[in-house]
Amino acid sequence: MGFFLETFLGGLMTGLLYALIGLGFVLIFKASGVFNFAQGAMVLVAALAMARFSGWATEALGSMVLGNVLAFLMSVAFMIAVAIVIERLVLRHLVNQELTTLLMATLGITYVLDGLGQMVFGSSVYTIDVGMPKEPLFLFEGVFEGGMLINPDDLIAAGVAATLVATLALLFQYTKVGRALRAVADDHQAAQSVGIPLGRIWVVVWAVAGIVALVAGIVWGSKLGVQFSLSTVALRALPVVILGGLTSVPGAIIGGLIIGVGEKVSEVYLGPFVGGGIEVWFAYVLALVFLLFRPEGLFGEKHIDRV
Amino acid sequence: MFYRENGQFKASYVEDQRIFKVQQDRVAIIAIVAIAALLVPMLASDYLLRALLIPFLILSLAAIGLNILVGYCGQISLGTGAFMAVGAYAAWNLGVRVPETPLLLQILAGGACATAIGVLFGIPSLRLRGLYLAVSTLAAQFFLDWAFLRIPALTNYSTSGSVSVGSLSFFGLPVESAAQKYLFCLGFVVVFAVIAKNLVRSGTGRQWMAIRDMDIAAGVIGIRPAYAKLTAFAVSSFIVGVAGALWGFVHLGAWEPLAFGLDRSFQLLFMIIIGGLGSIAGSFFGAAFIVLLPIVLTNVPELFGLPLSVDTAAHLEHVVFGALIVIFLIAEPHGLARLWSIGREKLRLWPFPY
Structure with a gap:
């Protein structure tokens, strides 16, 4: 029982981390209808930037806390710059193109970001140390034998994810920019005709997605180290948003939790019978099964067809 | 001047x-x-055949298969x-388990198996569309990758799914040298x-194409979406499967x-x-472009005498590749085939455009 709960809780934590990446997908899809394959590359670039900046800043300032804060601000500025460049060079020229074209364009951006990021910041493995506690905690030692093992950095990550989601929900619901975002998502042309600047809104969305990527990059990077494989984590997070629905922020969270738990539990209890390593595809197949019953994901907007 | 269709009348339905309705096209092809x-x-030298032309041919075949699904039927x-x-x-597997099977039959059987799997993974397309479908095909990718790596029965218990084929022969003719392999692929x-x-x-x-342009409307005029989508999956997977067998063998x-x-x-x-x-x-143009691009990208810096470390070169290749794709999508979203057809329209009127 203790072991099952431990697996379950571990799954929930991983799920929140997936949700953190999934959020980036949802944000951009909601606001521009673009499915951003480059989210993974953005996570990688953001994490690389943070790792290198924090290295320099800590050395220059001599204090880890100050250095990390400065590095974080620099990375935020960097991601905003990336968003502006992407809008200027790519998106602006692809207004009114088909969905597949935009999808391919983000695949192209992925290659550019992957290559450029590693050229500028170096391609060896870096660490991000933002001072997260590493010692595992034992909970409920009185209730079960041996208690439950929990990593405090997972808890912090979960807290960060929850805060981020709440902030984004508020931003979307109650600010002027948020309202403009929703308008753009609803109908590009109509939004433009009432005077919402499409270009600026896209920059905002990509910048926000970049900052989400930065947070995800810091959390994942401090767990796994910053390296190229971080870029592929996004592929693991893809079924999360599909399951939750591409247009729903809470969907990303709930999808993340379902996938995280499903993945861990199936790996532990089902994996040994079929040769292990089923984590790679389990999330996808789970999402697929869900989709067969709810083609728009759990919380996605229902698609209405008109001829 | 030479690419004229004046006077080429179509006198029968055939x-x-x-x-190719224009005679010059027929001659050219x-x-x-x-x-x-x-x-x-x-x-062609052996290197040219092995490193460029054979991959180009096989990948064009696969691209044709994919184009039927994505380009003609609109299912990503x-x-x-x-x-x-x-x-x-x-x-x-067929070759290993039934050693006497001729090569042609093995490859076609590979295509047939791919068809079965393709139709199976095509079933979600009846409910899903667009990105949701793209992700469900990703499920096929990850699941099958894993299956060949971890289910030993599928690869005859070879370690980590790595297999090899012996010498090939096509109805008694050897398919050994680069030129023979090239001709074999060309035939396919x-x-x-x-x-x-x-x-x-x-x-x-x-x-x-009706399904691609608008599936609801297509359904209304009496096209069965399920039949159309699944046949597209079947035909596409068959060709892709054959291409895969060629690529491996x-x-x-x-x-x-x-x-x-x-x-x-x-x-x-x-x-x-x-x-x-x-x-x-377009499938051929695209295959040629993608096969040539990395080779050009690795050779151009050397041509200018720029010393690049292997690491930087690899990253630079990534960047240029991605940038080219984006530029391409911006400049000509309909691909090289559109450029080709524009060129042909121009050529028809040359040298006296009105």
Whole structure:
């Protein structure tokens, strides 16, 4: 029982981390209808930037806390710059193109970001140390034998994810920019005709997605180290948003939790019978099964067809 | 001046329904096939054949298969690599388990297995569309990658799914030297290109295009979406499976599941986007572009005498590749095939455009 709960809780934590990446997908899809394959590359670039900046800043300032804060601000500025460049060079020229074209364009951006990021910041493995506690905690030692093992950095990550989601929900619901975002998502042309600047809104969305990527990059990077494989984590997070629905922020969270738990539990209890390593595809197949019953994901907007 | 259709009247239905309606086109295509079949194997070096032409041919075949699904029927697929793997492993399994099977039968059986798997993973397309479908085909990619790596029965208990084929022969003729392999692939490509071209202008092909343009409207006028989508999956997977079997047997000789990974799927998708969605000729253009690009990219810096470390060169290649794709999408979203057709329209009026 203790072991099952431990697996379950571990799954929930991983799920929140997936949700953190999934959020980036949802944000951009909601606001521009673009499915951003480059989210993974953005996570990688953001994490690389943070790792290198924090290295320099800590050395220059001599204090880890100050250095990390400065590095974080620099990375935020960097991601905003990336968003502006992407809008200027790519998106602006692809207004009114088909969905597949935009999808391919983000695949192209992925290659550019992957290559450029590693050229500028170096391609060896870096660490991000933002001072997260590493010692595992034992909970409920009185209730079960041996208690439950929990990593405090997972808890912090979960807290960060929850805060981020709440902030984004508020931003979307109650600010002027948020309202403009929703308008753009609803109908590009109509939004433009009432005077919402499409270009600026896209920059905002990509910048926000970049900052989400930065947070995800810091959390994942401090767990796994910053390296190229971080870029592929996004592929693991893809079924999360599909399951939750591409247009729903809470969907990303709930999808993340379902996938995280499903993945861990199936790996532990089902994996040994079929040769292990089923984590790679389990999330996808789970999402697929869900989709067969709810083609728009759990919380996605229902698609209405008109001829 | 020479590319004129003046005076070429279509006097019968047969003439009206030809693939190449202009005589110059017919001459050109016959010349191209003749050069490819006779001159190239005599003149090209082994390196050119093995490193460029054979991959180009096989990948164009796979691109044709994918183009039927994505370009003609509008169902995005990110699992092409996996269907290639199914073709390759199925053909290999047949060869190992029934040693007397002729090569042609093995490869076609690979295609048939890929068809079965393709239709199976195509079933979600009846409910899903667009990105949701793309992700469900990614499920096929990841699941099949894993299956060939971890289910030993599928790879005859070889370690980590790496298998190899012995010497090949085609009805008694050896398929050993680069030129023989090249001709073997060329035969497949020509036959399947003709089949595909004819299929897409048949009733079935028209149904696919109707589904692509608007599936609800297509349903209203009496096209069965399930039939149209699943036939597209079936035909596409068959061709992709054959291409996969060729890739494994003829090009690689020995392979492991990684050879048909997600990168391969993306690469093929790039090919048809750059070449032109919904165009058989575009599949060839796209394949040529993607096969040549890395070679050009690695050789150009050397040409200018720029010393680049291997690391930087690899990253730079990534950057240029991505940038080129973006530039391409901005400049010509309909791909090289559109450029080609614009060029041909211009040529028809040259030198007296009105």
